[in-house]
Amino acid sequence: MLQDRLARVRDRMRKNNLEQIIVTQPQSIFYLTGMWCNPMDRLDALIVTQDSCRMLCYVLAVIEPEDCQVSVYADTGETVRRLSEMLDPVATGVDGWLHSRFLLPLMQLRTDIPFSVSRCVEEARMIKTPQEIALLRRASEITDSVFADALGKLREGMTELELGGVFSESFERHGVGRFAGDPMVCFGAGSAEPHHAPGNARLRPGDAVSVDTGKRIDGYFSDMTRTVFFRRATEEQRRVYQVVLEANLAALEAVKPGVLLSEIHQAACRVIERAGYGAYYPHRTSHGIGIDCHEEPTDASDRRIPVEEGMCFSIEPGIYLPGNFGVRIEDLVVVTANGYSLLNHAPKDFTIME
Ligand SMILES: [Mn+2]
Incomplete structure (x- = not known):
């Protein structure tokens, strides 16, 4: 077990009056043990109390953390009963990943246990350790190089999927495998869809080329988007680009401990609204990143999450003109004592690629 992380989680448990928590998200189990489990449709669970760690784990999983009593099961069912027998009759927090098909029977078996939702591990994960920050920094450095390499290889008539392949090959040259997400490559009108699925659209002069990609490298994600224009750009494309760039810089400027994530979003929105494009910015500005590409803290206007030193999140304003x-x-940032440190250094000035 990773004792410094476990101590943070136990601290959160005390603050939330939880004597025991059930952790089932593989990313959270990795956070606490340093090892990956992959239960797929099965149930793996780590049970943490103030003085013990126990794990219920599928027999083929390679996970064997030290200082943790592991109880293995095979494909014979009864896993919920096994889990129910491992629990103490105390206030118990359950993470958001325990499927209802496991949780509901568990609650029937243990009517003596008061269950509630636990965010203890997610909250601990929000504040990165120096070791985690070093891994996040390295993942972003690799992603910077991949963009520099792959965006230089645009050619007329190539498809979005082909450019995606160029990015994947470049990651592979940096020793990063094809797992964990293909690049989201968008040409022309595709770039007006914030969650575009790359396909066989072919690159034409005058297209916006927007690429959003990140990879989990040694456990920690990168996530970066750049938009360039192929061979030429209209006045409107230049104008919209400058507005988004200004919104990105205004949001970055707002990052420091104590501000709310929603205030960072507002800083970006103000720039976009003032330019008359408010109706074309439909999504949040930030999401936390770490072992997951999207994790806490996420920016939502109804949640008041203060920014703290050690948090890592994206700054990603955009403008999307449908059909056009x-x-x-x-970019990704890590919050420092007085502001932020930028993890991405790929150029973001308005660029026309030949
Ligand atoms: Mn992102």
Whole structure:
């Protein structure tokens, strides 16, 4: 077990009056043990109390953390009963990943246990350790190089999927496998869809080329978006690009401990609204990143999450003009004592690629 992380989680448990928590998200189990489990449709669970760690784990999983009593099961069912027998009759927090098909029978078996939702591990994960920050920094450095390499290989008539392949090959040259997400490559009107599925659209002069990609490298994700224009750009494309760039910089400027994530979003929105494009910015500005590409803290206007030193999140404003083109510029930041440290250094000035 990773004792410094376990101590943070136990601290959160005390603050939330939880004597025991059930952790089932593989990313959270990795956070606490350093090892990956992959239960797929099965149930793996780590049970943490103030003085013990126990784990219920599928027999083929390779996970064997030290200082943790592991109880293995095979494909014979009865896993919920096994889990129910491992629990103490105390206030118990359950993470958001325990499927209702396991949780509901568990609650029937243990009517003596008061269950509630636990965010203890997610909250601990929000504040990165120096070791985690080093891994996040390295993942972003690799992603910066991949963009520099792959965006230089645009050619007329190539498809979005082909450019995606160029990015994947470049990651592979940096020793990063094809797992964990293909690049989201968008040409022309595709760039106006914030969650575009790359396909066989072919690159034409005048297209916006927007690429959003990140990889989990040694456990920690990168996530970056750059938008460039192929061979030429209209006045409107230039104008929209400048507005998004200004929104990106205004949001970055707002990052420091104590501000609310929603205030960072507002800083980006103000720039976009003032330019008359408010109706074309439909999504949040930030999401936390770490072992997951999207994790706490996420920016939602109804949640008041203060920014703290050690948090890592994206800054990714965009403008999307349906059927026409879109621009998004995304960087990652780590919050420092007085502001932020940028993890991405790929250029973001308005660029026309030949
Ligand atoms: Mn992102």
